[in-house]
Amino acid sequence: MKIGSTLKRLNRIQRITLVLFVAVVLNAILDPTTGYQILGGDLLFVLFCISLLILILRSIRPLTQRLLWRLRNRLLVTYLFFGVVPLALVCIMLLIVFEVLFGQIAADMARQELERRTDVVYTAAHNAALSAAAGRRSDSDISGLRTIIQSGSTVTRRPAEAELTQIPLWTKPGFKGLIWNDDTVLIAAHARAEGSSKPVDVFTYVPIDGALLDQLPADLGSISLLAGNFRSNSGQVKVTTERDQDPNAPPVSVAKSPRGTVPSKGFWDWSFEWVSILDAKRLNGTDRDLIMTVSTRPSLIVPRLFGSLGRIAPILGILLLALAAIFLLVEVVSLILSLRLTRTITRTVHDLYIGTKHIASGEFSHKIPVRSKDQLSDLASSFNGMTERIQQLIEEVKEKEKLESELEIAREVQAQLFPKDIPHLKTLELAGVCKPARVVSGDYYDFIPVGTQRTAIVIGDISGKGISAALLMASVQAALHAQLSTMNGSRPDADSSAPSTSILVTRLNRQLYENTPPEKYATFYCALYDDISCRLAYTNAGHLRPILVRDGKASRLEISGMVVGMFADAPYDQQVIELQQGDLLAAFTDGITESEDASGEQFGEDRLAQLLVENAARPLDDIVELVTREVRTWAYDLDNQDDTTMLLARRV
Numbered sequence: 001m002k003i004g005s006t007l008k009r010l011n012r013i014q015r016i017t018l019v020l021f022v023a024v025v026l027n028a029i030l031d032p033t034t035g036y037q038i039l040g041g042d043l044l045f046v047l048f049c050i051s052l053l054i055l056i057l058r059s060i061r062p063l064t065q066r067l068l069w070r071l072r073n074r075l076l077v078t079y080l081f082f083g084v085v086p087l088a089l090v091c092i093m094l095l096i097v098f099e100v101l102f103g104q105i106a107a108d109m110a111r112q113e114l115e116r117r118t119d120v121v122y123t124a125a126h127n128a129a130l131s132a133a134a135g136r137r138s139d140s141d142i143s144g145l146r147t148i149i150q151s152g153s154t155v156t157r158r159p160a161e162a163e164l165t166q167i168p169l170w171t172k173p174g175f176k177g178l179i180w181n182d183d184t185v186l187i188a189a190h191a192r193a194e195g196s197s198k199p200v201d202v203f204t205y206v207p208i209d210g211a212l213l214d215q216l217p218a219d220l221g222s223i224s225l226l227a228g229n230f231r232s233n234s235g236q237v238k239v240t241t242e243r244d245q246d247p248n249a250p251p252v253s254v255a256k257s258p259r260g261t262v263p264s265k266g267f268w269d270w271s272f273e274w275v276s277i278l279d280a281k282r283l284n285g286t287d288r289d290l291i292m293t294v295s296t297r298p299s300l301i302v303p304r305l306f307g308s309l310g311r312i313a314p315i316l317g318i319l320l321l322a323l324a325a326i327f328l329l330v331e332v333v334s335l336i337l338s339l340r341l342t343r344t345i346t347r348t349v350h351d352l353y354i355g356t357k358h359i360a361s362g363e364f365s366h367k368i369p370v371r372s373k374d375q376l377s378d379l380a381s382s383f384n385g386m387t388e389r390i391q392q393l394i395e396e397v398k399e400k401e402k403l404e405s406e407l408e409i410a411r412e413v414q415a416q417l418f419p420k421d422i423p424h425l426k427t428l429e430l431a432g433v434c435k436p437a438r439v440v441s442g443d444y445y446d447f448i449p450v451g452t453q454r455t456a457i458v459i460g461d462i463s464g465k466g467i468s469a470a471l472l473m474a475s476v477q478a479a480l481h482a483q484l485s486t487m488n489g490s491r492p493d494a495d496s497s498a499p500s501t502s503i504l505v506t507r508l509n510r511q512l513y514e515n516t517p518p519e520k521y522a523t524f525y526c527a528l529y530d531d532i533s534c535r536l537a538y539t540n541a542g543h544l545r546p547i548l549v550r551d552g553k554a555s556r557l558e559i560s561g562m563v564v565g566m567f568a569d570a571p572y573d574q575q576v577i578e579l580q581q582g583d584l585l586a587a588f589t590d591g592i593t594e595s596e597d598a599s600g601e602q603f604g605e606d607r608l609a610q611l612l613v614e615n616a617a618r619p620l621d622d623i624v625e626l627v628t629r630e631v632r633t634w635a636y637d638l639d640n641q642d643d644t645t646m647l648l649a650r651r652v
Contacts, residue, residue, distance in 0.1 A: 144207060445460070479511050526541075
C-alpha cells in the first residue's frame, strides 16, 4: 500500500524515469549473464539519461527562478553565455583544430618518409637486377635488406635464411609498396633487367621493426604500426585483425618505435596521437590495411613548420605571445567595463522597481533619483514625468467614463424613438432594423398609425454620425410625430381624408432649415399606406430609391424632391402606387449599399435587389437578418462602416 501511494504521488516524468531506470538495471544484470537485453540497452540508456536530465532541470527550476529574479544576476548569466562560454568553445575548437592539423602534418611527414624508404628499396632492387644481368654481384648498404634473384628457374636468396623463398606471383616489375607477411610488414620492391639470355627479376624487401621506425624523422615523436582491416557493418566502421575476425578485437601491433614519449616542454606542450591508413598487400595479392600511429607534441611540429624562417622564427613566436597577451588584456578590461555598465543598469532598474512600488501604493509624488546622463537616466526622468501625468490621466478617465455613461443613456433614449411595436395591418406586413455604426445613430425609421386605416412608413438618413446626427434624428422624429398628430386631431374624419406626404415633407424641410446649421440636412422618405385601398402615397426627399419586388422582378421608386433642411422653399411632390398581393417594398440607407470590401467595391443596389428577389417569399424578419448579415460579411472595415437601416413592407 505504501509503494502504491508513493507511485501515485509521482508525476509523469518521474514515473517514466523510474521505469527506464529499472529497465537499465535489468539490462546491466541480464547482459553479462544471459547476453539478452530489453529493447536494446543503448537506446534505453539514452532515454534514461534524457529523462533524468529533464527531471533534474524541472527540480532546479524554482531555484533558478529565484536566483535569476534580480536583473543583475540575469545579466551576469547572460555575460556567461554570451561571453565566457563562446570564448571557451572557441578555445576548445582551436585546440581541436591545432591537434588535428598538427597530427595530420606529423602523419604525412611519417608517411612521406616511409614512401622515401620504399623508393630506396626499389632503387636497390633495380641496381641488383642490373648487376645480376651483367653477371656481377651487387651489395647494398641498406640494413636488413633481403634479396631474391630469379633468372629463369634459378632462384637465389640473400641471405639464405630470408623469410620469403620466392618472388610473389602477383608482383610485377616496377612494384614497390608494403606487404603483409603474418605478423610482419615488409617494404618490398620488384625490378627486372634483361640479361644476356634471360630476363632477371629481383625482389628486395626490408622487414619493418622498431629500429626501422626509429630511423624515421626523429623529431616527430613515437611511431607505431598496426595491422587491421576497415570494413562497414550496419553503417559502422569496424577494425578486424588478420587472425581474429571478431569485429571488437583490437588491431595487431606490428612494430613500435622504442623512442617512447617525448618529454613535455611546458603546460602548452600536450601529447596527442594521430592515425594514417596505409595500403598493403598480402602474400596472395589481396588488399590489406595498415594503421600507422604517430604520437607527437606541438613542440616537435612547430619547428618543422616554421623552420624555413630561420632566425625570424623566435621573433614570430614572441609576437604571437605578445598578441595573445594583448587579447587577454582586452578581455579582462572588457570584463571590468561590462561589470561597471551592469552596475549602472541594475541600479537604475532597481530605482524604477522601487518607484513602481510607490506608485502601486498611490504615492504619485515619489521621484526617482537621476544619477547620470544616459538613456536609463532619461527613462528615470520620463518615469518622474509619468507620475505627474498619472493624476491628470485619472481625471481624464473619470471624464471619459462619465461621457460613456451619458452616451449609453443617449443610446437607450434613442432606442425608445424607434418603433417598439410594429402595427398589425390586414393587408400589409412590416419589419425594420437600425444598427448604429457608433453608440448612437443618425438613421431613422418609423411606423406611425394615422387614424384607424392608415400607417405612415418613414425612413431617413441624417448627414454625419455620432451625437450631432442622433440629436437631429430625434428632432426629425419629434417634428414628424407632432405634424401627424396635429393633422389627425384637426379633422374628425381623419380616415376619410389622408394627409398629403408632400405637405408633411415641406413642413419638415422648413423646420429643419430654420433650426439647424447650413451643413446639416437629411434624406427622407415618407409614405402613407391605406389598409383598405392598398394604395401607397409617398414623397422621396433625396433618399435612396426604394426597391419594389413584384412577380420576381425588382424596380425602383423615383425620387420626387430635394433633401430636407438645405433649401427653405424646396418643392416636393406626392406619388401614389397600388400594392398588389405579394409585392415587397424595401427602403434602406446608404450604409447597406455603400459598404465596401477590401478592393473598394461597394455592395450596391443591384446586389441588394437580387438578394431581395431570391428571398422575397421568406419571413420579413429573416430577410432583414439575411441582408444585414450579407452586408457585414461584405464590408472590409466594420469600424468605419456607416449606420445600416432597413425597413420592409409586404402586401398580403
